[in-house]
Amino acid sequence: xxxxxxxxxxxxxxxxxxxxxxxxxxxxxxxxxxxxxxxxxxxxxxxxxxxxxxxxxxxxxxxxxxxxxxxxxxxxxxxxxxxxxxxxxxxxxxxxxxxxxxxxxxxxxxxxxxxxxxxxxxxxxxxxxxxxxxxxxxxxxxxxxxxxxxxxxxxxxxxxxxxxxxxxxxxxxxxxxxxxxxxxxxxxxxxxxxxxxxxxxxxxxxxxxxxxxxxxxxxxxxxxxxx
Numbered sequence: 001x002x003x004x005x006x007x008x009x010x011x012x013x014x015x016x017x018x019x020x021x022x023x024x025x026x027x028x029x030x031x032x033x034x035x036x037x038x039x040x041x042x043x044x045x046x047x048x049x050x051x052x053x054x055x056x057x058x059x060x061x062x063x064x065x066x067x068x069x070x071x072x073x074x075x076x077x078x079x080x081x082x083x084x085x086x087x088x089x090x091x092x093x094x095x096x097x098x099x100x101x102x103x104x105x106x107x108x109x110x111x112x113x114x115x116x117x118x119x120x121x122x123x124x125x126x127x128x129x130x131x132x133x134x135x136x137x138x139x140x141x142x143x144x145x146x147x148x149x150x151x152x153x154x155x156x157x158x159x160x161x162x163x164x165x166x167x168x169x170x171x172x173x174x175x176x177x178x179x180x181x182x183x184x185x186x187x188x189x190x191x192x193x194x195x196x197x198x199x200x201x202x203x204x205x206x207x208x209x210x211x212x213x214x215x216x217x218x219x220x221x222x223x224x225x226x227x
Contacts, residue, residue, distance in 0.1 A: 070085035070101070070104070074104075083105060090121065102125040122140050134163040137157070137159045138174050141156035145177075168204045168205060169208060172198045176194075188227060191220045199213045199217065
């Protein structure tokens with residue numbers, strides 16, 4: 001009896017030990033699988049990262065080469081060829097080089113009087129520098145003026161002024177454009193107020209460009225009174 005009890009106890013202990021060992025083996029196996037999956041995951045991520053890096057680097061280099069060719073065409077006076085080259089870069093790539101291509105294409109399209117197309121290109125341009133960004137907004141306004149979308153043009157000039165951030169030679173140029181549009185809309189008092197702002201806040205612009213700002217102020221005042 002004592003022997004059977006001992007045997008039963010031993011069997012129970014062995015069974016428990018086997019179960020314990022089985023659990024450990026299972027956990028080890030599960031951990032091994034997790035480790036393998038983790039390593040594989042890292043390799044996949046690393047592979048994707050390297051592919052993106054070299055692919056991105058290659059795209060930038062290709063786009064840079066192409067926009068360089070467009071710049072050369074422009075320097076030689078071949079505007080129509082340059083335009084097509086800029087558009088090709090803008091359409092094929094989506095990096096900083098393509099961004100500049102959009103702006104250059106917009107300028108050439110505007111010169112050709114293709115205002116809808118110029119507006120589309122300049123609208124896809126993402127401003128990277130303060131003054132260039134302001135100039136891009138001004139170009140957008142110019143396109144809108146030529147499309148008789150005066151309210152939208154005024155909004156574009158306002159944005160250009162905001163981006164120019166008080167630059168003494170550029171901000172007043174955009175203000176002058178805005179005032180010109182307001183004058184065309186027969187909003188003479190509003191236009192006059194802008195001319196006065198230019199006179200009061202941007203004397204360097206008035207002096208540098210020899211703008212007879214008083215003439216504009218008096219004209220707006222007279223027109224407002226006659227309205």
